[in-house]
Amino acid sequence: xxxxxxxxxxxxxxxxxxxxxxxxxxxxxxxxxxxxxxxxxxxxxxxxxxxxxxxxxxxxxxxxxxxxxxxxxxxxxxxxxxxxxxxxxxxxxxxxxxxxxxxxxxxxxxxxxxxxxxxxxxxxxxxxxxxxxxxxxxxxxxxxxxxxxxxxxxxxxxxxxxxxxxxxxxxxxxxxxxxxxxxxxxxxxxxxxxxxxxxxxxxxxxxxxxxxxxxxxxxxxxx
Amino acid sequence: xxxxxxxxxxxxxxxxxxxxxxxxxxxxxxxxxxxxxxxxxxxxxxxxxxxxxxxxxxxxxxxxxxxxxxxxxxxxxxxxxxxxxxxxxxxxxxxxxxxxxxxxxxxxxxxxxxxxxxxxxxxxxxxxxxxxxxxxxxxxxxxxxxxxxxxxxxxxxxxxxxxxxxxxxxxxxxxxxxxxxxxxxxxxxxxxxxxxxxxxxxxxxxxxxxxxxxxxxxxxxxxxx
Numbered sequence: 414x415x416x417x418x419x420x421x422x423x424x425x426x427x428x429x430x431x432x433x434x435x436x437x438x439x440x441x442x443x444x445x446x447x448x449x450x451x452x453x454x455x456x457x458x459x460x461x462x463x464x465x466x467x468x469x470x471x472x473x474x475x476x477x478x479x480x481x482x483x484x485x486x487x488x489x490x491x492x493x494x495x496x497x498x499x500x501x502x503x504x505x506x507x508x509x510x511x512x513x514x515x516x517x518x519x520x521x522x523x524x525x526x527x528x529x530x531x532x533x534x535x536x537x538x539x540x541x542x543x544x545x546x547x548x549x550x551x552x553x554x555x556x557x558x559x560x561x562x563x564x565x566x567x568x569x570x571x572x573x574x575x576x577x578x579x580x581x582x583x584x585x586x587x588x589x590x591x592x593x594x595x596x597x598x599x600x601x602x603x604x605x606x607x608x609x610x611x612x613x614x615x616x617x618x619x620x621x622x623x624x625x626x627x628x629x630x631x632x633x634x635x636x
Numbered sequence: 637x638x639x640x641x642x643x644x645x646x647x648x649x650x651x652x653x654x655x656x657x658x659x660x661x662x663x664x665x666x667x668x669x670x671x672x673x674x675x676x677x678x679x680x681x682x683x684x685x686x687x688x689x690x691x692x693x694x695x696x697x698x699x700x701x702x703x704x705x706x707x708x709x710x711x712x713x714x715x716x717x718x719x720x721x722x723x724x725x726x727x728x729x730x731x732x733x734x735x736x737x738x739x740x741x742x743x744x745x746x747x748x749x750x751x752x753x754x755x756x757x758x759x760x761x762x763x764x765x766x767x768x769x770x771x772x773x774x775x776x777x778x779x780x781x782x783x784x785x786x787x788x789x790x791x792x793x794x795x796x797x798x799x800x801x802x803x804x805x806x807x808x809x810x811x812x813x814x815x816x817x818x819x820x821x822x823x824x825x826x827x828x829x830x831x832x833x834x835x836x837x838x839x840x841x842x843x844x845x846x847x848x849x850x851x852x853x854x855x856x857x858x859x860x861x
Contacts, residue, residue, distance in 0.1 A: 475794065475845035476838055477801040483812065484834040487819075491641065491828035565703075572705035573802065583707060583805075590715055600716045603708055611703045 419598050422589060426606050429582045433571050433610065436499065436579075440506030441567055445560075447507055448514020455515070456522045466515070473512035479573045481505050486577045501577045510567045517559035521552030557625045561618035568611060582606050641828030645836060650818050654833070657811030658840055664728065664810070665797040668735035672796070673789065675736065676743020683748040694744065701741040707802050709734045714806040727808040735796060742792050750784040751777075783859040790852035794845040801841065811837055 451466045473481070486501045496504065525548055533543040575584035582603055589599040645651050683694045701709070714730040717723075725733075754777055762772040804812040815833040822829045 471846060471849070472842060475798070475849055476841045477798040479801045479804070480812065480834065480838050480841055484831075484838055488831040488834040491831040569705040572707040573805075576805070583711065586711065596715050596719050600712050604704065604712065607704060607708055615699075615703055 414601070415595060415598055418593070418595055419602060422585075422598075422602065425585050425589075426582065426602050429580060429585045430606055430610060432579065433568075433574070433581050436502050436506065436574065437568050437571055440503050440510060440571075441564055443503065443507040444510025444514050444563075444567065447511030448516075448518055451511060451515035452518035452522060455519060470512040470515050473508050474516070478505055478509050478570045479576065481509060482573065482577050498577045498579050502571070502574050502579055505577075506567060506571065509570065510563065513563045513566065514560065517556050517563055518552065520559060521554070521556030522548065524555045525551050554625050558622050561621060565611065565615055565618065568614065572607075641826050641832045644818065644822050644826045644829040645832055647822075647826075653814050653818065654811060654836065654840070657809070657814035658844070660728075660808070660810040661797070661800050662844065664731055664735070664800050664803065664808075665793075668732055668739055669793045669796055671736045672739025672743050672792075675740040677747050679740055679744030680747020680751065683744060684751050698741045698745055701738055706734065706738060706799050707805060709738065710802060710806050727803060727806045730806060731800070731803040731808060735800070738799075739792065739796055743789060746785055746788050746792070747781075750781040753784065754780055787852045787856040787859070790848050790855075794848045794852075797845050797848075798841065811840065 451470065454462045454466045457463075482501060482505045485496060485505055486498070489496060529547055529551070530543055533547045538547065571581065572583050574581040575587070586599045586603040590596050645654075679694060682690055685691075710731060713734050714725065714727060717730070717733075718725050758776055758780070759772065762776045767776065800810070801812060803810060804816075815837050819829045819833050
């Protein structure tokens with residue numbers, strides 16, 4: 414191991430980590446908004462939009478991000494639609510993530526029994542109030558474990574961003590291997606960088622899930 | 637312009653070549669899915685044993701494989717392992733190794749959680765009714781466990797099929813690589829080929845995974861009770 418070399422290239426990895434995190438944060442926020450909108454559309458069975466949303470979820474849950482990115486980055490310019498690398502990455506992550514998030518929210522919404530909503534109506538809650546005070550708090554408790562899993566999944570998926578010419582971690586590692594033949598060092602730093610990103614998030618998700626499990630305790634659904 | 641692009645798909649052997657690329661993708665998927673199911677079952681059963689050493693080893697293995705992006709594992713195996721051990725792995729072999737390691741970990745976790753979710757009284761009632769150990773598993777435990785394992789295992793299989801798209805980045809000539817070759821070869825005669833080729837690949841992946849997803853959803857609903 415060439416430690417001096419590793420010290421020298423650490424800033425390159427740090428820059429790649431920051432780029433990845435920036436794209437991931439924007440992507441996940443947009444994906445969550447998309448997912449929430451889609452799941453509410455499907456829950457409310459809105460005319461025409463509901464089947465379209467279902468088709469969108471199936472389409473993007475059953476295709477790899479890599480192929481989606483190839484299509485966005487290399488295919489769409491042929492139609493005259495030019496998208497920058499960063500925009501491509503964010504659009505890809507949003508479309509993919511939106512479909513996964515929608516399924517997570519849907520599981521939560523579907524877990525609420527109709528009697529809850531009927532009771533709220535009987536108590537004079539407006540539809541918005543029902544959603545705000547009855548449906549969403551309960552649905553969120555069920556949705557949080559899959560949501561956390563999706564966040565980790567989406568961060569892992571960002572490893573393909575180098576194909577749209579973004580200097581992400583894989584790009585840096587491949588570059589160093591190609592330029593200096595420092596394979597072991599480059600790969601070690603690659604693994605370390607992903608551990609630094611993912612380990613805290615994964616631990617936080619585990620803690621959060623444990624809390625939620627206590628929140629759900631006593632719920633008839635868990636019996 | 638557009639009609640020139642779509643013609644590339646039917647020109648010469650382009651369509652057939654793309655489908656042959658799909659065959660490579662599916663071959664890789666099927667080999668690794670079958671191996672992962674077998675090894676994953678074994679690992680899942682190991683994980684239900686109450687041996688502290690086995691517990692720690694399997695846990696660390698599972699968490700590490702899970703937390704690493706599959707592409708990183710592919711890079712480490714393809715570029716790192718070959719140097720460390722001094723053997724020459726083809727991209728395809730490296731991919732098979734990585735996908736089996738990953739699939740085994742994920743499958744192991746599914747099998748483990750299915751077995752521990754079966755209430756203890758199921759075992760006790762079976763024993764009380766005079767079932768032998770073999771009969772107990774054959775008639776009581778396995779049928780219940782399988783219903784819990786099969787739908788998520790099918791979802792894992794679709795995830796594995798989708799993830800095989802990454803192997804293009806370690807130089808395996810599969811569907812995406814074939815598509816790139818066709819696009820390059822027709823750069824001047826059909827400049828819009830990329831749109832059609834990548835669009836086609838998109839739908840080929842979709843139609844490889846979608847039926848499995850639908851079947852998994854159907855089985856899940858059917859066995860929900």
